[in-house]
Amino acid sequence: MNLDPLDAYYAECRVAPVPESLLVQPLPLPWWVRLLIPLGGLGFGGLVAILLVLSPHSDSQQAGAQAAEAVSRAQLGLVMRGSEQIEPVRGKSHVRFLNGSQLSVAAGWLVPASEAHITIHATSSRQLGTSARTIRRLQVLRMLSRAPGGSRWIA
Amino acid sequence: MYSRVMQISLAADMSRTSIRRSDLEIDTIIRDARPWLYRLALSITSSPEVAEDVAQEALIRATRSREKLRNIIEPRAWLRSVVVRCAITALSQRTDVSGFGETTNNDPTDSMAVRQILCRMEPMDRAILALAHFEELSYAEIGLSLDIPVGTVASRLHAAREAFRKEWRK
Numbered sequence: 449m450n451l452d453p454l455d456a457y458y459a460e461c462r463v464a465p466v467p468e469s470l471l472v473q474p475l476p477l478p479w480w481v482r483l484l485i486p487l488g489g490l491g492f493g494g495l496v497a498i499l500l501v502l503s504p505h506s507d508s509q510q511a512g513a514q515a516a517e518a519v520s521r522a523q524l525g526l527v528m529r530g531s532e533q534i535e536p537v538r539g540k541s542h543v544r545f546l547n548g549s550q551l552s553v554a555a556g557w558l559v560p561a562s563e564a565h566i567t568i569h570a571t572s573s574r575q576l577g578t579s580a581r582t583i584r585r586l587q588v589l590r591m592l593s594r595a596p597g598g599s600r601w602i603a
Numbered sequence: 604m605y606s607r608v609m610q611i612s613l614a615a616d617m618s619r620t621s622i623r624r625s626d627l628e629i630d631t632i633i634r635d636a637r638p639w640l641y642r643l644a645l646s647i648t649s650s651p652e653v654a655e656d657v658a659q660e661a662l663i664r665a666t667r668s669r670e671k672l673r674n675i676i677e678p679r680a681w682l683r684s685v686v687v688r689c690a691i692t693a694l695s696q697r698t699d700v701s702g703f704g705e706t707t708n709n710d711p712t713d714s715m716a717v718r719q720i721l722c723r724m725e726p727m728d729r730a731i732l733a734l735a736h737f738e739e740l741s742y743a744e745i746g747l748s749l750d751i752p753v754g755t756v757a758s759r760l761h762a763a764r765e766a767f768r769k770e771w772r773k
Binding site: 453454455456457458460461462464466467 | 637638641642643645646651655713714716717718721732733736737764767771
């Protein structure tokens, strides 16, 4: 008896396709936002309010300036960790899931120099995914910085 | 004795602070590691869904530990250790032990059977098997990744292989 089946299994893992969601750069969130995320998944009668804070990559002035520049071009990108991603939409009115469903953004985007506060009110928890697990996945955010007219995901 | 010395040497290599990477270098390390982290997580968890969570968690931790990554000599070893621990934690938190996921193999029978056997094994044993067969690490390197003695690696790997063989014969 040998371990060929086991080695074959690991060989298969070596060439497994990588999910696209892993191509998005994660950013750390403040502790109070991390508290809100699981609460949203508990089910508040279909209303989920999630406050997301995008912070620059580092505390340096340069990063802050870059973040402000990116915000000024209205090219913010959000992504949910997992299969349901949010695509940035110009005009600050709404964001759209990549799977086609819409998500209204009730609040405006407050954009100070070094950070962006974004409040998203989904009309139902279903829009963000029905499972608490999906809501918990809403942790990975990415601020996109691209030339005007060319907002896209960072690989 | 030699293995222990090797392990200490590897540990020293990982924590040596004679270099300092730039932000760009750290971004590159994290970006380039993503496929590998996912596939390593997949090899341990046998579930694309769980592996995605594990890899993402490892990436988040890596992003939060940028200062640490700035100085570590062997960032790959550090990332490996992080993703393996995340995988063990994720598996330990699961209550079901059934086979995960779907196979992409043309002949899924063997692959599914392997997954089902692995899913009945202890998370630590699955991690050791993956580090030995997927990563092809030495005992010392496995011990370093899991923070366990080399002797424990050897005995658990032997036991895990035997357990697999026994289940496979059924």
